[in-house]
Amino acid sequence: MKKFIIYFLLISVSVSLWAQENYDWLIDQNWIFESGYWEPDYNRLIIRKLDISAGSILYQERFARERFYTVYQTDEINKLYSLKDKYTDKIYDIEFRNDSNNLYIKHDGKFYSNNKRNGKQANLKFPLIGIWGERPYETEYRMVDHANCLYYIEITEPQIGRGLPGNKIRMGTYLIKQVKKNVFETVSSFSDGLLRLEIINNNKILLTPLFNLPSDENGRIGPMSIVLEQ
Numbered sequence: 522m523k524k525f526i527i528y529f530l531l532i533s534v535s536v537s538l539w540a541q542e543n544y545d546w547l548i549d550q551n552w553i554f555e556s557g558y559w560e561p562d563y564n565r566l567i568i569r570k571l572d573i574s575a576g577s578i579l580y581q582e583r584f585a586r587e588r589f590y591t592v593y594q595t596d597e598i599n600k601l602y603s604l605k606d607k608y609t610d611k612i613y614d615i616e617f618r619n620d621s622n623n624l625y626i627k628h629d630g631k632f633y634s635n636n637k638r639n640g641k642q643a644n645l646k647f648p649l650i651g652i653w654g655e656r657p658y659e660t661e662y663r664m665v666d667h668a669n670c671l672y673y674i675e676i677t678e679p680q681i682g683r684g685l686p687g688n689k690i691r692m693g694t695y696l697i698k699q700v701k702k703n704v705f706e707t708v709s710s711f712s713d714g715l716l717r718l719e720i721i722n723n724n725k726i727l728l729t730p731l732f733n734l735p736s737d738e739n740g741r742i743g744p745m746s747i748v749l750e751q
Contacts, residue, residue, distance in 0.1 A: 542702070544720075545570065548672065551750040552726060564692075565677040566728065566747050569605060571670055571696065579696070580649060581665040581710045585657050586738060589693035589714055591665070591673060594649075601626070601649075604694050606675045621648035636660065663710035670696045670708055674718070689740035690716070690730055706731070724749045 552566040573579075574595050582590040591604045592613075601613040614627040621642055626633040636653035644650040644664075652661045676692045695707040695714060703720040715731035730742040 544568075544672065544699075546723075547720075552747045553750050555725075555746040555748045565607070565675075565750075566726070567607065567675045567677065568672055568697075569675065571604075571667065571673050573602075573604075573667075577667075578647065579665050579667045580662045581696075581714065583661045583663075583691075583711055583714070584693075585659060586689075586713070587691060588678075589691050589695060589709075589711070591694045591696060592662075604673055606694055607677050615649070617648050624649070624653055665696060665708060665710050667696055667708065670698050672697050672705070674707070688745075689734055689738065689742050690728075690745075 547568045548570055549567070552568070554564050554566070573593055577593045577595050579591060579593045582592050584590070593602050593604070594600065595602070599615055601615050603611045603613075611628060613633065614630075616625040616627075617623065618625065622638040624634075624636050624638070626635075639652040639654060639659060642648060642651060647664065649662045650664060652659055654660055673694055673696045675694045676690065678692055691713060695709065695716065697705040697718065698708050700706050705718045705720075707714055707716045709715050713732045713734075717727075717729045717731055719727045719729070721727055726747040727744055728747055729744040732742070734740060734742060
């Protein structure tokens with residue numbers, strides 16, 4: 522019994538030590554893809570501090586199979602905020618019509634999109650949840666748990682005309698949560714949003730997909746080395 526208690530205390534101390542580590546030195550810097558299938562001059566990984574109002578409701582927005590966005594609502598139910606990315610942090614005005622079966626979105630007072638619900642309404646309390654529009658441009662919103670998430674990442678878009686040759690890791694913003702010392706994983710409501718980030722040293726991160734491509738999607742995924750831009 523004593524051995525068990527000592528072992529438990531050692532594990533608890535170990536967990537508390539890595540849980541309290543400060544990784545702020547990682548944030549707001551450009552990390553470039555050193556290996557894999559992407560061109561390092563056109564894609565970046567950026568780690569940012571998650572700073573949102575208490576009580577916010579977070580959603581993961583999946584556009585087709587191309588990218589993820591993380592958006593959230595506060596107590597203003599007709600506002601939708603996006604997490605800051607390389608270009609901007611947007612605020613959208615949203616309006617539901619026709620028994621929450623039509624979603625109207627404006628940005629800076631200008632019409633942004635109008636999508637019809639695809640399928641049944643999944644949650645009466647949170648009408649944004651569900652699929653909007655039609656393939657190949659459908660958008661789906663799912664609620665995502667941000668408990669214990671202190672950071673999020675952005676995998677940036679390539680420059681116009683510089684496609685991604687083969688790799689099917691989705692671009693966009695992802696919440697991340699520390700799972701053990703020097704290891705983070707994305708928090709995702711979608712299987713193809715699951716990634717692991719392992720900090721190798723102060724200048725290198727290993728990004729590993731934790732999902733397989735669906736049978737009807739061509740492409741490839743695999744671990745990629747990311748280094749701090751000098």
